[in-house]
Amino acid sequence: MTSTVVVGGFFGDEGKGKIISYLALHDKPSIVVRGGAGPNAGHTIKDGDKVYKVRMLPSGFLNKNTRVMVGPGVVVNPDVLLKEIDDFNVNGRAYVDNNCGIIEQSHRDADSKGQLKEKIGSTGSGTGPANAERAMRTLKLAKEIDVLEKLLIDVPLEVNSALDRNENVLIEGTQGTHLSLWHGTYPFVTTKDVTASGICADIGIGPKRVDEVIVVFKSYLTRVGTGPMPGELDADEASKKGWEEFGTVTGRLRRAAEFNFDLAKRAVMLSSATQISITKLDVRFPNCAGVTSYNDLDDDAKSFIKNIEDKLGVTVTLIGTGPRVNDVIDLRT
Numbered sequence: 001m002t003s004t005v006v007v008g009g010f011f012g013d014e015g016k017g018k019i020i021s022y023l024a025l026h027d028k029p030s031i032v033v034r035g036g037a038g039p040n041a042g043h044t045i046k047d048g049d050k051v052y053k054v055r056m057l058p059s060g061f062l063n064k065n066t067r068v069m070v071g072p073g074v075v076v077n078p079d080v081l082l083k084e085i086d087d088f089n090v091n092g093r094a095y096v097d098n099n100c101g102i103i104e105q106s107h108r109d110a111d112s113k114g115q116l117k118e119k120i121g122s123t124g125s126g127t128g129p130a131n132a133e134r135a136m137r138t139l140k141l142a143k144e145i146d147v148l149e150k151l152l153i154d155v156p157l158e159v160n161s162a163l164d165r166n167e168n169v170l171i172e173g174t175q176g177t178h179l180s181l182w183h184g185t186y187p188f189v190t191t192k193d194v195t196a197s198g199i200c201a202d203i204g205i206g207p208k209r210v211d212e213v214i215v216v217f218k219s220y221l222t223r224v225g226t227g228p229m230p231g232e233l234d235a236d237e238a239s240k241k242g243w244e245e246f247g248t249v250t251g252r253l254r255r256a257a258e259f260n261f262d263l264a265k266r267a268v269m270l271s272s273a274t275q276i277s278i279t280k281l282d283v284r285f286p287n288c289a290g291v292t293s294y295n296d297l298d299d300d301a302k303s304f305i306k307n308i309e310d311k312l313g314v315t316v317t318l319i320g321t322g323p324r325v326n327d328v329i330d331l332r333t
């Protein structure tokens with residue numbers, strides 16, 4: 001049995017979706033289960049020439065033999081979820097926990113104005129106001145929603161039973177460590193804890209059942225929305241380096257900066273990382289695009305990776321070298 005938790009180490013958009021898709025295809029988990037805040041998080045996955053942008057479904061759905069689930073700690077937008085299940089052909093193997101909270105129009109409205117929009121730069125998805133109502137004990141739950149009836153399941157029971165049967169389970173985090181409500185750059189944060197412990201609580205797995213924690217860092221830093229960002233580049237510099245990106249959910253230009261070791265160290269500590277994944281290495285080192293073997297990296301790329309391992313004291317096991325699911329150097333033994 002292996003339970004693997006994958007979380008972001010910076011401000012989200014580290015490329016977790018792609019790493020999770022790779023793991024879902026290669027490690028053949030029987031379940032991929034998503035924790036985190038809600039549909040504020042967007043993952044982009046590229047399979048051949050198909051591009052998927054998911055906000056509610058776990059990114060592991062590309063493996064057709066995997067059941068995908070959303071844990072009870074996540075607030076769900078039923079329209080977004082049902083559309084993704086349909087669009088991506090995941091009918092019959094996608095589930096939500098009975099106790100997932102439900103985002104309604106009123107939450108989206110509250111999230112699209114005032115301080116949440118102007119000061120925090122929220123995604124406008126309704127996630128924060130729904131989580132606030134959950135804390136007030138007034139939020140509707142999935143089990144009260146007719147259109148979700150055939151998707152309902154007891155996620156903690158399913159996940160723990162799969163581990164009892166010695167199956168692999170992949171636990172998918174969203175956002176990134178420094179957007180955590182507890183550990184991030186408050187108030188410029190999301191509305192949940194998104195470190196490994198928070199993600200595990202969201203899906204109902206205890207700390208002693210976690211085998212591997214992979215913290216994912218992009219080769220450079222990006223941040224969408226407001227809040228402090230050490231070493232922020234101006235838009236021209238970012239674009240010259242090729243670090244210009246646009247948000248999956250909001251389409252907003254992401255702010256960019258150099259890889260930050262202080263933030264990375266803190267993320268490794270907060271989630272007790274057992275492995276590190278570095279994504280978008282090809283953006284920094286274009287001649288390693290699509291490389292799948294460590295030996296084929298040039299010396300600059302190798303020393304970039306080596307320096308991260310030395311400074312963080314954790315092994316880099318998965319390196320992203322391009323947008324496609326299999327553009328990965330897999331160093332796990």
Ligand code: IMP
Nearest residue numbers: 012040041121122123128189190224225
């Ligand atoms: P909210 O989570 O929509 O309330 O937004 C709060 C802050 O977190 C804003 O700065 C958002 O841009 C940021 N944020 C929320 N989810 C994500 C994500 O998945 N990736 C990157 N930033 C996010």
Ligand code: MG
Nearest residue numbers: 013042043248
């Ligand atoms: Mg994203």
